Amino acid sequence: MGGLSPGGLALLLVSALLAGGCTELAPHAGPITLVLKHARILGPADPFPGLLREFEAAHPGVRVRSESLPWSSDEQHQFYVVNLEGQSPGFDVMMLDVIWVPEFARAGWLLDLTDRVRPQEFAAYFPSTVAAATWSGRVWAFPWNMNVGLLYYRRDLLAKHGFQPPVTWAALADQVRRIRAAEGDPTLEGYLWQGKQYEGMIVNVLEALWAHGTGLLGDDGTVFPEPERAAAALGFLRRLIATGVSPSWTTAADEELSRRAFGDGHAIFLRNWPYVLNLLEAPGSRVRGRVGLAPLPGGVGGVGAGSTGGSHLGIARGTAHPDLALALVRFLTGERAERAMAAGAALYPTRTALYHDPALVAGNPWLPRIHDLMLAGRPRPVTPSYLLLSTTLQPELSAVLVGLKSERRAIIDARRRLDYFLASNR
């Protein structure tokens, strides 16, 4: 596996410099050092070091050391599990993929922030990110950056053939067929998405389930509560590949593989995260100025919605400086820091007001549009067993996509496995 999660992907940077530049430990009790663990942050300009120095300036006697995590989400998770489990972790503040918050909270690795958070404090964030920071009625983290699944389309091609962005999947398939027939270009693919065996595929499947009016977990915790609809959703994804709407290599595609093909001008539609927009619109991009953004289609018995993702900042329970750590988290998720990140890195803020901020919108005119899409996005199931759920489903669903297993068989097998493991997790 080793896939990039939306959270992992969203974060960008060359932080070897950061980590390398200030690794020496204070030999004696001098200034307090806060250690911050986060994924690499990339972007046109990295505002991160500057932000940390700013925090240090405001807190004399405090130093912040920023250490980077492995690149892929799975490896980040493994890093945390090994370091947090049963010993003092060696860091104070940590970046969390949204899907880990309940798991880490249940494992007792996160400082419970419920009594330290002011009631009004979370009103500024997207409600779905606040929901993801909450588990079992308590608050465990601050929302830091935001992600949502989007449909990118080639504005030029759709306009040329007289189409509007598709609202239903049937319309998308139809547009693909017509445009490809008219263009006569064998290298032009239709709809690109992520079907490789990894977390990203689960996200694509979830979105298909929602478009078919069902979900992965029922209210009572049942896996695939409506197996018939779930089978229809999986069959729909399989048919995208079987009928050529999506290329056969979709079953090996992750975010980057599909992004690159679309960015090279070899596809009409692409499902991906907002970070892609910056790359597609970058100087030198072959599709610069020819890209449109739309919500994911729906209409197969449900409303289309993109899955939300992103990352949170949590505090290690073993920290020696809970108050300072919280101050750092507040600073980094505050208006000023999120604005700087939105301007300099390809990260999207969790604070809703920034999407209509004139200065930011001047730099990225898509912000208001992305705001609406994020607001309409749906979270992945919020459960401490999310990783178990995902890793169990991955091979089963992958088998359906490559045509090795029937939808029904995969659903039955997955349910049997999950019923067993979820029961033993209890």
Added chain:
Amino acid sequence: MTPRERADRRRGLLLLAPTLAILGVVTVYPGAWVLWLSLQHRIPVFGVERFAGVSHYAFLAGDPRFWSAVWTTAVFTASSVTLELVLGVLVALALAGQRRGRHLAFSLLLLAWAMPAVVTAKLFEWLYHPAAGLLNFLLGARLNWLGDPGLALPAVVLADVWRTLPFVAVLAYARLLAIPAELVEAAQVDGAGRAATFRHVTLPLLRRILAIAALFRTLDALRAFDIMFVLTGGGPAGTTETLTVYAYRGLFQMLQLGFGSAVGVVVFALVMTVAWAYVRLLSAEESRA
């Protein structure tokens, strides 16, 4: 028993003590503990720890993914060991006649065996690259080696054969050198052709060493992990997921320590059964010979 014998015995035990103590901690104790773990629901991160009886094993008995891993392990082991034996003997025959550049020849051969399996996996991942891989370039094809469910397992087997063939070759080579030249010459004087000489003279003499090589290689192949974990992670669609990879995912990705241990115990039992069967077979042959 003379006092000297008794003293030697005591001395022997004393000399053995460090080794026995270390192995007791790192092998025997974990070996016993894993059996106990496999009978538990054990999720350390959530503090779950309760007796499960044989329920993990009962679940495995009806688990298609487990049986698919058993099948994958069997196919991987059978095909890679067979190929290694055949190719290893061919390489050994070629080397046996080598007069010059033997050191160089061995260096070229042994390198593949001596380097980490993770490096092998990275080497082959690059060779298998759909667009820029050497293999597709040489074949003039655009095969998706690691993404195609029909090609992924053969691709993994190929990498494993490349890595472990030198082991078989060196063993067979050493045995070949020990075969008296007169034996082969005598057969050829009797009018036997090259192929017939190989079949009736050389091969029977190689038999024992090949059986040993096959044993070692089978035991290794049954627990192979590094190559598939790095090269395919068990995908696509679980087609390269062997028992060891399955166990590892259970242990450290699903964090189900009890369940994963049960799969580990199955691998353990499998390895020990095969070892035992081979040893029986070999000693039966010996007593016949």
Added chain:
Amino acid sequence: MRRAGLARDALVLVALTAYAAPFFWQLLTSFKPEADLLRLPPLLPARLTLAHYRVVLEQSLMPQALGNSLGVAAATTLLALGAGLPAAYAIARLPVPGRRALLLALVASTAFPQIATVSPLYLLLRALRLRDTWTALVLAHTSFALPLTVWLLAGFIREIPRALEESAAVDGASRAQALRSVLLPLLAPGLASAGLLAFLSSWNEFLFAYTFTASEASRTVPVALALFPGVFEVPWGDIAAASMLASLPPLLIVVALQRALVRGLLAGAVKE
């Protein structure tokens, strides 16, 4: 006849070079400029660069990992030889009770699947707070390096005629002196072989290292290579350079210490 022999020898070398091609291809890749990496043909790049090695050495965990691997493999080898040599001597020379069962147990423990012991060892190392330390890895690696060493050394000792030690003892040397002055020099090649194999097995090990390490404090080379970070693109050139660094010690051993390596390899399989 002579000519034909030469041609044949050359042909075998060519064939073996082709066999080793995956390695040479990676070697070439490690020197290819970024822009040429994903382009094929041409087979040979127009120019070579050290940029990938610079990235690996200056910006990745590889230097620390090389240090960790060297330390862990050396410590494992020393521990295996230090504990293994007396044990091997006892098995080869002294009337130890249950010798045959002991030998069987040793062979069995070299065949022990790591996947079966990884979970108890994980819990053990966690309880001892040893995760992400060299100690954890040395202990784990000793589980296979030690039985292998004992097995090999016992075989080598048995090859040395007992009479040599005894005659030294007759000459008035104490038993310990006899061992040091007679047995040890004769055993030196065997010690080298066993040590090399122990070193390689630790250097190459992945499953334990992947499970018990988390940071630059103990990450070994195979783990660092398996987790080699990329940003968006897979850094094929950097990975190739890192692979070359990871195979450097094995390469040196194969070229410079080949005789000892092959001796050990054969001894492991052929004895008893």
